[in-house]
Amino acid sequence: MKLAVLGSGKIVQEFLPIIKDLPGIQVKAILGTKRSQEKTEKLQGEYGIDESYTDIDECLQSDAFDTVYVAVPNHLHYGFAKKALEAGKHVICEKPFTLKHAELLDLEQLALKNDLILVEAITNQYLTNYQGIKEASKKIGKLKIIECNYSQYSSRYDAFKEGTILPAFNPKMGGGALMDINIYNIHLVVGLLGKPQRVQYFANIEREIDTSGMLILDYGEVKVVCIGAKDSEATIRSTIQGTEGSVIVNGPTNMLESYSTQTLAGEIKTFDHKDHPHRMYDEFKLFTQVIENKDMTFVKKQLEHSKIVMEIVEAAINDAGIVLG
Ligand SMILES: NC(=O)c1ccc[n+]([C@@H]2O[C@H](COP(=O)([O-])OP(=O)(O)OC[C@H]3O[C@@H](n4cnc5c(N)ncnc54)[C@H](OP(=O)(O)O)[C@@H]3O)[C@@H](O)[C@H]2O)c1
Incomplete structure (x- = not known):
């Protein structure tokens, strides 16, 4: 999986150190805000990430990655995931998936129509x-x-x-x-x-x-x-x-x-x-296989869970x- 990490906050800083144990994942890009560009670029250097962005639209134009990990504040999940799916990227989205049930239905429809993976990063499952x-x-x-x-x-x-x-x-x-x-x-x-x-x-x-x-x-x-x-x-x-x-x-x-x-x-x-x-570790290891195998059966099953x-x-x-x- 070639991954773009959207966000450079608390959870991303917890996630990046375990990448070394997940050989199927290559982090190719990272997105932060302009106000915290220095922090994002520091992470970019520390983890040898090729690309760094402060604008989601610009980021999604890159073909260096096939999947995004949405790890921005909750109210941005829907918009960022939607843009990513529209750009042809697979989406792994932090919890809560969206703020509204209808937003998740919209993302689901978009993902299934375009044969793209859409999963919620919810550790306990x-x-x-x-x-x-x-x-x-x-x-x-x-x-x-x-x-x-x-x-x-x-x-x-x-x-x-x-x-x-x-x-x-x-x-x-x-x-x-x-x-x-x-x-x-x-x-x-x-x-x-x-x-x-x-x-x-x-x-x-x-x-x-x-x-x-x-x-x-x-x-x-x-x-x-x-x-x-x-x-x-x-x-x-x-x-x-x-x-x-x-x-x-x-x-x-x-x-x-x-x-x-x-x-x-x-x-x-x-x-x-x-x-x-x-x-x-377990969720990202599995998501790597799901993306590699384009396992839409898994995606549909997990989306049923997330929708409930x-x-x-x-x-x-x-x-x-x-x-x-
Ligand atoms: N913290 C946890 O333990 C944890 C655990 C599981 C899941 N989560 C989930 O992960 C998500 C992020 O949580 P967090 O604790 O990491 O939050 P956080 O520390 O506030 O980090 C959010 C990140 O998103 C960036 N951001 C905000 N608006 C943006 C925009 N328009 N474009 C690009 N980047 C933007 C922030 O930049 P700035 O730094 O400039 O604000 C920051 O880097 C949430 O949905 C949360 O529910 C968190």
Whole structure:
């Protein structure tokens, strides 16, 4: 895969160091803004990237790469992904895929029409521990309750309270606890149970954005609560409860550090099947193969998953009366 990285922020700086372990990926271009051109060019030099841009349209004219990794703030995902597909590039897009369900449908239509790969970079779906969690969940009897809690006090929350609104808290940029952090819980649950029957979101709103909230997903016989908070903290953990035992996901739902099974008698066993210490390794390794093999079956299957997540997100955002974008 010949890749252009769109963005030069936090996640890109985490991603570039693992490229050395992914021989199927060659990073050919990087895009940043004019205001942070120096930072982008520093990354370009450090990682031996041929091309550097500050304008998306100019970047997409290059034929040095076949795929883009969209890693800009949330509100730009749709526009950048659309332009890339129109330029004939495959797209790997950071979470949340888009701000609106209809935008994802539009991207899907464009990708399928042009036989291009379009996938969401959502770490938990591709981690080996997730396969283990799925298998373990089938062995605890009838599922009843799932509780995911990803609460992490954000250093950006202090700035936010003082009136400096960084992208992660900016409604215009698609920020908020649901989009930024709780979305990993949603992906974890949708990967297990699919589409819920009902969605409700009880959010703590400050300056028109959710700084924390509880999302209720009703699956009929299974009830789910997904908690995401950036204004307070708790032990980050998820539990999947069945009539014959439970599965405990240790740590954040974007990392799935390890998981434990617990029987009704209280016997606990802990597992960890990581292939690589970095959470982004598995997804990019797989995406490389998907692009190489033009695996549209995989793309369609994963888009079904992402569309359910976007439907939930949209229902939740509307339920809480939040306006994004
Ligand atoms: N941080 C994480 O741990 C993490 C994890 C998973 C997913 N993500 C997702 O990754 C995306 C980026 O997050 P981040 O934390 O890396 O954000 P970030 O640190 O704010 O980085 C965003 C990058 O996009 C650049 N950018 C903004 N507008 C642009 C434009 N018009 N053209 C070109 N570049 C532009 C920014 O440039 P400036 O520096 O000049 O603003 C910056 O380099 C988000 O969608 C987020 O949900 C983040």
